[in-house]
Amino acid sequence: MELTAAIQKRCSIRRFKDTPVEKEKITKILEAAQRAPSWGNTQPWRFLVITDKAKMAEVAQAAGGQPQAAGAPVLIVCCATIDDMTKKGHGEALRSLIPAGAMTEELVNIVLGSDIFAPYRRGDAYMAIKAGEQMMIAVAYMTLAAVDQGLATCWVGAITPKEIHKVLNLPDNIFVHSLLPVGYADEDPKPRPRKDLNKIVFWEKYS
Numbered sequence: 001m002e003l004t005a006a007i008q009k010r011c012s013i014r015r016f017k018d019t020p021v022e023k024e025k026i027t028k029i030l031e032a033a034q035r036a037p038s039w040g041n042t043q044p045w046r047f048l049v050i051t052d053k054a055k056m057a058e059v060a061q062a063a064g065g066q067p068q069a070a071g072a073p074v075l076i077v078c079c080a081t082i083d084d085m086t087k088k089g090h091g092e093a094l095r096s097l098i099p100a101g102a103m104t105e106e107l108v109n110i111v112l113g114s115d116i117f118a119p120y121r122r123g124d125a126y127m128a129i130k131a132g133e134q135m136m137i138a139v140a141y142m143t144l145a146a147v148d149q150g151l152a153t154c155w156v157g158a159i160t161p162k163e164i165h166k167v168l169n170l171p172d173n174i175f176v177h178s179l180l181p182v183g184y185a186d187e188d189p190k191p192r193p194r195k196d197l198n199k200i201v202f203w204e205k206y207s
């Protein structure tokens with residue numbers, strides 16, 4: 001599907017068919033997340049794919065009981081780690097860019113020595129914020145890739161991350177960012193309204 005068409009078609013779907021989702025399609029969606037850009041190529045995302053309905057229901061309970069979180073055949077639990085934002089993790093990510101010609105060893109040292117370019121220099125809370133930012137891009141990519149696969153999603157960000165962490169027995173270095181149920185749509189809602197372009201876009205001068 002053409003990208004603009006996928007962007008226009010995507011909308012949050014909260015009712016899904018029971019039809020199982022092909023694993024190849026889920027892989028395509030995850031590959032889209034993999035290709036997302038990230039701060040210094042840190043890629044702090046981790047994705048846990050759940051198809052077990054009982055487990056899904058437990059996770060949904062920790063999402064304020066939102067039924068859509070457990071309503072699709074597949075639930076992608078989108079997690080992040082600040083390990084990839086630490087000096088070591090960020091350094092490795094930057095060095096991975098050298099063979100592609102997008103970084104030099106000299107630049108790596110400049111980046112890691114800068115309060116602006118290196119989140120680790122501002123502490124754990126800042127690294128978590130930055131990791132969360134990168135997650136948003138990956139999840140957005142997945143929502144569009146799902147449309148491309150004829151599938152639908154509903155981004156679920158209203159969650160209690162610590163409870164989901166416990167339900168899924170996740171390691172300490174991982175935090176839950178959001179949930180993405182994926183399945184075939186069982187509703188065809190109207191496009192949701194957006195602010196007019198002239199209210200959000202300014203050319204040359206803010207007015």
Ligand SMILES: Cc1cc2nc3c(=O)[nH]c(=O)nc-3n(C[C@H](O)[C@H](O)[C@H](O)COP(=O)(O)O)c2cc1C
Pocket residue numbers: 010011012013014066068154155156157158159192
């Ligand atoms: C970061 C984020 C968190 C969201 N959290 C929830 C959520 O917890 N539950 C839900 O039903 N929808 C959630 N949504 C979906 C929004 O409500 C939806 O995108 C918005 O109303 C616009 O509708 P559309 O996606 O159909 O265009 C979330 C969307 C984003 C981007």
